Amino acid sequence: MASSCPGAATAHSCSSRPTPWLWGFRSMPLSQHKISAAGSDSTGAAMTAVTSKGPPVPEELNRGIARFYDSSSSVWEDVWGEHMHHGFYDPGKPLKGDHRAAQVRMIEEALAWAGIPADEEKPKKIVDVGCGIGGSARHLSRKYSAMVRGITLSPVQAQRANNITAEAGLGEKVSFQVADALNQPFPDNEFDLVWSMESGEHMPDKRKFMQELVRVAAPGGRLLIVTWCHRDLSPEESSLRKEEQELLDKICSAYYLPAWCSAFDYVELAKELQLEDVRAEDWSVYVSPFWPAVIASALNPKALFGLLRSGWTTIRGAFAMTYMIQGYKSGLIKFAVITGRKPVAR
Numbered sequence: 457m458a459s460s461c462p463g464a465a466t467a468h469s470c471s472s473r474p475t476p477w478l479w480g481f482r483s484m485p486l487s488q489h490k491i492s493a494a495g496s497d498s499t500g501a502a503m504t505a506v507t508s509k510g511p512p513v514p515e516e517l518n519r520g521i522a523r524f525y526d527s528s529s530s531v532w533e534d535v536w537g538e539h540m541h542h543g544f545y546d547p548g549k550p551l552k553g554d555h556r557a558a559q560v561r562m563i564e565e566a567l568a569w570a571g572i573p574a575d576e577e578k579p580k581k582i583v584d585v586g587c588g589i590g591g592s593a594r595h596l597s598r599k600y601s602a603m604v605r606g607i608t609l610s611p612v613q614a615q616r617a618n619n620i621t622a623e624a625g626l627g628e629k630v631s632f633q634v635a636d637a638l639n640q641p642f643p644d645n646e647f648d649l650v651w652s653m654e655s656g657e658h659m660p661d662k663r664k665f666m667q668e669l670v671r672v673a674a675p676g677g678r679l680l681i682v683t684w685c686h687r688d689l690s691p692e693e694s695s696l697r698k699e700e701q702e703l704l705d706k707i708c709s710a711y712y713l714p715a716w717c718s719a720f721d722y723v724e725l726a727k728e729l730q731l732e733d734v735r736a737e738d739w740s741v742y743v744s745p746f747w748p749a750v751i752a753s754a755l756n757p758k759a760l761f762g763l764l765r766s767g768w769t770t771i772r773g774a775f776a777m778t779y780m781i782q783g784y785k786s787g788l789i790k791f792a793v794i795t796g797r798k799p800v801a802r
């Protein structure tokens with residue numbers, strides 16, 4: 457399958473794995489981008505996500521996201537621990553270790569794939585954009601002895617992240633605050649590594665999101681985005697199919713997501729923002745055991761009790777898990793990794 461996306465179809469760092477599906481289809485040009493979660497036209501070049509109810513009011517969306525994570529994070533932590541992202545699994549092989557180990561492996565695989573150095577060139581300042589309760593941030597700080605700043609929309613998460621970090625003795629190096637990824641409280645050119653693990657799907661304006669990631673990256677610094685995308689569109693298509701859009705709509709309502717974009721769209725944005733060494737890959741094959749495992753874990757008595765206690769938003773999120781499985785199985789949902797480097801001289 458030929459890639460229409462120069463720079464995207466580079467080999468995975470581990471050649472013994474099955475070749476991942478490479479981005480071979482295009483999505484729409486951004487100038488005529490229709491956001492597919494609801495099939496409505498977007499505002500074109502701004503690439504602002506639109507839902508079936510019209511463009512989301514960012515403040516409302518952000519309040520919903522904050523409420524969702526405020527109420528669900530402790531249930532998740534009780535059952536799954538400090539990482540709120542997919543695990544990385546060997547396709548077709550039995551699970552090595554536990555699911556938490558698979559989540560840590562996801563971080564390590566992403567770092568290796570993006571070529572983040574572990575020697576003197578290692579990142580010294582890192583930002584974790586959409587940090588959850590700080591699992592990635594602490595891992596990255598320990599691995600690289602780095603200073604890490606994390607931002608989340610959820611006050612409960614920021615507080616919990618700071619508490620765990622202090623208990624772990626990392627309080628001098630790692631800290632968290634409530635802030636919007638689209639308006640980050642950091643100066644320009646600050647971070648050697650800009651890390652976003654499964655937060656991009658929440659961003660209502662992907663261009664602004666990418667612009668902010670690039671702005672805070674130091675010259676020569678690397679962006680690493682791991683995110684949910686919809687499939688790329690074929691050359692004949694101008695939007696997703698109706699039933700695909702309906703499925704994404706249900707997921708959007710449950711998880712406070714605006715409309716989705718494809719990995720190809722991210723690559724186009726990265727190139728538009730003049731990033732170098734831009735690459736993207738589909739890792740859906742490596743995450744397929746994740747959602748069935750989350751469903752199984754939700755059925756234990758402790759988790760069920762936690763779900764009931766935490767309220768409707770969390771319960772609705774639990775019901776939507778089967779939609780994720782359906783989306784992956786049909787090829788509609790893609791688990792994407794995207795990276796690029798900010799040029800040294802801009």
Ligand SMILES: C[S@@+](CC[C@H](N)C(=O)[O-])C[C@H]1O[C@@H](n2cnc3c(N)ncnc32)[C@H](O)[C@@H]1O
Nearest residue numbers: 539540541586587588608609636637653655658
């Ligand atoms: C699925 S969790 C991932 C958490 C973490 N990266 C991890 O892997 O454990 C999504 C995170 O994105 C954050 N988020 C969503 N939209 C955001 C925004 N506009 N600004 C900052 N954080 C945001 C949420 O608050 C939440 O912490």
